[in-house]
Every structure is written in C-alpha cells, then in structure tokens.
Amino acid sequence: MTALSPAEIEALILSLQVAGTAIAVGLPVALLIGYALARWRFPGREIVNGLVHLPLVLPPVVTGYLLLILLGRRGPVGSFLEENFGLVFAFRWTGAAVAAGVMALPLMVRPIRLAVEAVDTRLEEAAETLGAGRLFVFMTVTLPLALPGILAGAILGFAKALGEFGATITFVSNIPGETRTLALAVYTLTQTPSGDLAALRLTFVAVIVSLIALIASEFVARRLSRRLTG
Amino acid sequence: MLDVSIRGRVGDFETDVVFSGSAGVTALFGQSGSGKTTIVKMIGGLVRPASGRIVLDDRVLFDSTSGIDVPARRRRIGHVFQDSRLFPHLTVRQNLAYGRRFARGNHGPAFDEVVELLGLSPLLARRPRTLSGGEKQRVAIGRALYAAPRALVMDEPLASLDAARKAEILPYLDRLRREAGVPIIYVSHAIGEVTRLAETLVVLSEGRIVAAGPPAEVMSRLDLGPATGRHEAGAILSGRVAGHDDAYALTTVRVDEHEIQVPALDLAPGTRVRFRVRARDVALAKLRPKDISVRNVLEGYVTEIATNGGAYAEIVVAIGRQRLRARITRKSAEELGLARGEPVWALLKSIAVERGMLTAEPGSDEGE
Numbered sequence: 315m316t317a318l319s320p321a322e323i324e325a326l327i328l329s330l331q332v333a334g335t336a337i338a339v340g341l342p343v344a345l346l347i348g349y350a351l352a353r354w355r356f357p358g359r360e361i362v363n364g365l366v367h368l369p370l371v372l373p374p375v376v377t378g379y380l381l382l383i384l385l386g387r388r389g390p391v392g393s394f395l396e397e398n399f400g401l402v403f404a405f406r407w408t409g410a411a412v413a414a415g416v417m418a419l420p421l422m423v424r425p426i427r428l429a430v431e432a433v434d435t436r437l438e439e440a441a442e443t444l445g446a447g448r449l450f451v452f453m454t455v456t457l458p459l460a461l462p463g464i465l466a467g468a469i470l471g472f473a474k475a476l477g478e479f480g481a482t483i484t485f486v487s488n489i490p491g492e493t494r495t496l497a498l499a500v501y502t503l504t505q506t507p508s509g510d511l512a513a514l515r516l517t518f519v520a521v522i523v524s525l526i527a528l529i530a531s532e533f534v535a536r537r538l539s540r541r542l543t544g
Numbered sequence: 545m546l547d548v549s550i551r552g553r554v555g556d557f558e559t560d561v562v563f564s565g566s567a568g569v570t571a572l573f574g575q576s577g578s579g580k581t582t583i584v585k586m587i588g589g590l591v592r593p594a595s596g597r598i599v600l601d602d603r604v605l606f607d608s609t610s611g612i613d614v615p616a617r618r619r620r621i622g623h624v625f626q627d628s629r630l631f632p633h634l635t636v637r638q639n640l641a642y643g644r645r646f647a648r649g650n651h652g653p654a655f656d657e658v659v660e661l662l663g664l665s666p667l668l669a670r671r672p673r674t675l676s677g678g679e680k681q682r683v684a685i686g687r688a689l690y691a692a693p694r695a696l697v698m699d700e701p702l703a704s705l706d707a708a709r710k711a712e713i714l715p716y717l718d719r720l721r722r723e724a725g726v727p728i729i730y731v732s733h734a735i736g737e738v739t740r741l742a743e744t745l746v747v748l749s750e751g752r753i754v755a756a757g758p759p760a761e762v763m764s765r766l767d768l769g770p771a772t773g774r775h776e777a778g779a780i781l782s783g784r785v786a787g788h789d790d791a792y793a794l795t796t797v798r799v800d801e802h803e804i805q806v807p808a809l810d811l812a813p814g815t816r817v818r819f820r821v822r823a824r825d826v827a828l829a830k831l832r833p834k835d836i837s838v839r840n841v842l843e844g845y846v847t848e849i850a851t852n853g854g855a856y857a858e859i860v861v862a863i864g865r866q867r868l869r870a871r872i873t874r875k876s877a878e879e880l881g882l883a884r885g886e887p888v889w890a891l892l893k894s895i896a897v898e899r900g901m902l903t904a905e906p907g908s909d910e911g912e
Binding site (some may be wrong): 437442455 | 616621623626627631632633646691
C-alpha cells in the first residue's frame with residue numbers, strides 16, 4: 315500500500331471538514347427540533363416531523379436538486395442570503411456541508427427525540443420546585459440525562475455526513491479541492507481507467523475513518539451512561 | 545404562615561379546601577384518592593387551582609380574582625415527593641446544593657446543618673442509584689430544606705418505604721419539624737405518622753375537609769368513622785415522663801392526674817410526650833378490677849357512644865381533661881349498661897404503647 319497522494323489527502327481533509335461543519339451547525343438544530351417534537355404540542359407538529367424525515371425517503375438526487383433550486387445563486391433563499399449576508403452555497407464546500415447536514419438531520423433528530431422523551435419530566439418538575447428556571451432545568455437536568463442519545467445522534471449524523479454522495483454531487487457538483495469529498499473522489503476514480511488501486515486505497519481510508527468514529531462513539535456512550543446511572 | 549383556600553378539579557370530584565399551616569407540621573390526612581396530592585401540588589404551583597387564594601407569609605402566591613399565579617420556581621416552597629426524584633446524574637452533595645443558588649438573599653440553613661440534621665455526611669460523595677429508599681428520602685428532604693424554602697410540602701415521603709426504613713426516617717422528621725422553622729404540610733394516609741408528627745390535623749375525604757384541629761381532638765371524634773382509620777383508630781394522650789423503673793424496664797408517664805406505665809423510653813424525666821392509644825387496645829370495666837395483669841387502670845366516665853349495628857361499639861372515655869377511645873363489642877357495651885355520664889374504668893396494657901406511636905414534644909425541657 316503506497317502513501318496517499320496530495321489530492322487524496324485533500325479529499326480526506328475536505329470530507330472531515332464538511333462533515334464536522336455539518337454536525338457543528340446541524341446538531342443544535344437537531345437538538346431544538348428533537349426537543350420540540352418530544353415536549354411541545356404545537357400545530358403543524360406532524361408536518362415538521364415529516365419534513366425532517368423527508369431526506370431519509372427521498373432519492374438523494376431529489377434532495378440535492380431541491381437544495382439547488384432553493385439555495386442556488388438564483389434560488390429564492392440563495393439569492394437572499396447572498397445579497398444580505400454574502401453567503402454563497404452553490405458549488406462551494408459550505409454547500410457540501412449543507413447537503414450533508416440536511417441528509418444527516420433525520421438521523422440526528424430521531425435518537426435525540428427518543429432520548430429527551432426518556433427523561434423523566436418529574437425530575438424537571440422537582441428542579442422547578444427548587445427554584446430553577448426553564449433554561450437552567452434544560453441545561454442541568456434534561457440535557458445531561460439525554461446526552462447519550464444526543465451523542466448517538468451526533469455520531470450517526472457524522473458518519474452519514476462523511477459518506478454523503480447523491481445530494482452533494484447534485485447540489486455542489488464534483489470540484490476538486492472544493493467539493494470533492496472522499497465519497498466523490500472514490501466515485502471519480504472508479505470512472506477513471508487505471509483508477510482501481512487508488513479507489514481501493516481511498517475505500518480503505520473511508521473504512522478506517524468510519525470505524526474509528528463508531529468505536530469512539532460506543533466507548534464514550536458507555537462511559538457516559540455509566541456515569542449517569544452509577 | 546401559609547393560608548390556603550382553593551377549589552379545583554381532582555380526578556372525578558371537585559376539591560374545596562380552606563386551611564392554614566403555621567410553623568410546625570400540618571398534616572393532610574385521608575385515604576388514597578382523597579385529593580391530598582393534588583392539593584399540595586396546587587400549593588407548590590405544579591397544578592393550577594380553578595379558583596381561590598394561596599398566601600405564604602403575606603406574599604400572595606395565587607389569587608384567581610386578581611389573576612396572580614406565581615410560578616412554582618418562584619414560590620419558594622420546598623417539595624418532597626413520594627418518589628424522592630433525586631437527580632441521578634449528580635452526587636448527593638450536588639443534589640443537595642441544586643436549589644441553594646436560587647435562594648438569593650434568603651438566610652437558609654447552612655450546608656453542614658442540613659447534613660447533620662439528616663445524617664447525610666457518609667452519603668455526600670455517592671450517587672442516588674447506590675442509596676437505599678430511606679437514604680434517598682433523607683437526601684430529598686435535605687435538598688428541599690437547603691434550598692431555603694419558606695414552607696415545606698411533603699407528599700407521602702414514607703409511603704414507598706418498608707416499616708424498617710420508615711422507622712429509620714421518622715426520628716429525622718421529628719427533628720425536622722422542630723428545627724426547620726418553616727410551616728410543613730405533611731401528606732399521609734398513615735395515621736401513625738400523622739399523629740406522631742402533626743400539630744394540626746386536617747382530615748380529607750373526597751376533596752373536602754371533614755375535620756381539622758389538634759390531633760388529640762380530631763382523633764377522639766367518633767363521627768368521622770373510617771376517615772381517621774379503621775384498625776389504627778385511636779385517641780392521643782399527652783403527658784410528661786415521670787420516672788423510670790429500670791429493674792422492670794418500664795417508664796411512667798404522668799397524664800394529668802393519672803400515671804401510665806409504658807415500656808422503657810430513653811427520655812429524661814420531665815420530657816413532654818404524646819402517644820396514640822389504639823381504640824382496640826383499650827378495655828372497659830364497671831368496677832375496678834383486682835388481680836389483673838393490665839398495669840394501667842384509669843378512672844373516667846363515658847362521654848360518647850357510637851354503634852352502627854355491627855359487632856363493635858366505639859366509646860369515648862374522659863380521663864381527666866383528656867379523651868381515650870375504646871373499641872369493645874356492642875354486646876359488652878349493652879351488658880355493662882354503658883351510657884353517657886356513667887363512671888367506668890379504662891384498662892390499657894402497657895405493651896400496647898409502642899415506641900413508634902410516641903413523640904417527644906418540642907420545648908420538652910422547660911417547665912409548665
């Protein structure tokens with residue numbers, strides 16, 4: 315096995331950057347949605363739930379295309395963001411992060427929602443009688459007790475974001491150094507004559523990275539739940 | 545001082561209660577489903593009454609006419625739940641400290657005081673999962689107390705514990721009521737706990753108050769029927785420890801002009817005590833019996849008789865200024881010709897007074 319080429323290292327680093335950004339921005343969103351679905355009764359709750367889960371059942375290409383329509387430079391949201399905040403997603407790595415985040419969202423929301431639902435509301439009630447306000451109760455009771463589920467959601471989301479392909483290539487294309495993540499690089503190599511060995515190398519890298527993430531999450535989750543219950 | 549006057553829905557019926565609790569323990573007593581828990585949740589702000597008014601130390605916590613409804617977190621009412629509700633991810637020390645940070649400017653008890661009062665020092669580093677049921681409840685009480693509340697609400701704090709754990713906690717509760725310095729509303733369906741701890745007894749039935757007053761007064765009423773307990777019904781006597789008979793392990797308690805011997809108590813002479821005497825442990829005689837094993841033979845007269853056509857007759861006997869309840873067969877009552885005003889001898893076995901039924905009163909060291 316020869317060392318990775320600069321282009322391959324670039325793809326690896328880009329993948330981690332895209333997935334990391336997607337989770338850093340997506341996790342708070344997933345937390346809010348998961349908490350709201352678990353605890354609040356509001357009109358349109360089922361619609362929110364459906365929208366969040368839509369990327370799970372839509373063909374990724376369709377999700378990517380919808381992102382392109384909405385967030386492209388001439389899309390209604392995209393043009394607004396560019397004019398007012400100078401934010402451009404189309405054909406940028408930030409767009410890849412958006413696509414990865416949207417695809418990872420349902421995988422994060424579900425375990426978070428279940429974890430929040432599992433937190434005994436009577437404990438929150440007890441905290442309230444001790445004088446704690448809502449935010450304090452959330453930060454000191456709900457959040458720590460739901461942490462294993464939140465972590466599980468984050469890891470699952472990260473793994474999904476790391477390997478996202480369909481929505482990414484549709485939304486931000488396959489630009490070396492900008493949007494060509496590991497998955498896209500492997501795809502490119504399989505389309506290239508004599509790219510087999512390089513594709514295999516990258517595949518190996520993808521397996522190792524994913525495995526490390528999964529083992530680390532398992533380890534942290536176990537330590538966490540021991541600390542919480544014991 | 546806590547003044548409560550509330551109406552609201554409790555399950556299938558309406559509750560409508562008015563009572564006040566001053567320093568010391570006010571017990572809400574009633575069978576399961578009589579609305580006790582809902583009432584204390586309304587006091588604590590966890591359930592909203594339909595209408596009424598709740599005032600704690602001149603501060604209005606709830607008033608339906610002026611639209612005041614202070615949220616639970618600002619009511620400063622410490623809540624001890626039946627299921628302890630300790631935070632599982634925090635140590636005992638962290639659990640205890642949880643509420644204090646919100647007690648701005650309030651001078652509550654010192655941490656060490658709370659720890660000492662409830663015997664928590666060996667538990668501080670542990671997590672709730674490793675505690676026994678009794679230890680959990682002590683921590684829960686400490687957590688509520690250390691938050692410097694203006695009143696404590698305790699909702700069946702012993703109900704989920706076995707008899708041994710109850711016996712372990714009761715002495716702590718006894719100290720708490722004397723040392724906490726705030727009104728305590730104590731909810732229970734166990735008459736033993738209530739008569740041991742309460743200064744005021746409020747008897748609830750189907751959401752309504754059927755009797756309220758000092759426990760001795762309420763417990764000697766016959767018209768309340770099963771509301772004050774069937775098997776465990778009995779009157780409360782109070783007196784002072786007069787002396788000990790070490791040779792026979794007996795203690796003499798002076799109840800007005802009478803002397804009652806009970807199994808040895810570890811209390812100094814002069815200590816004020818009160819104890820419940822179960823009605824079924826008291827027998828009656830028309831003449832003073834001689835050569836009998838029962839050590840306490842008390843002269844009195846019948847003040848009240850109640851029968852319901854069944855096997856039993858409930859009889860209240862005045863012993864000096866205090867009242868004793870006796871449950872005898874209706875047949876015996878008729879054969880003895882018991883009637884209101886008739887002199888009678890009440891027979892009470894010493895061993896019927898168990899330690900768990902007895903409380904040493906606050907201010908026990910002072911003279912009368």
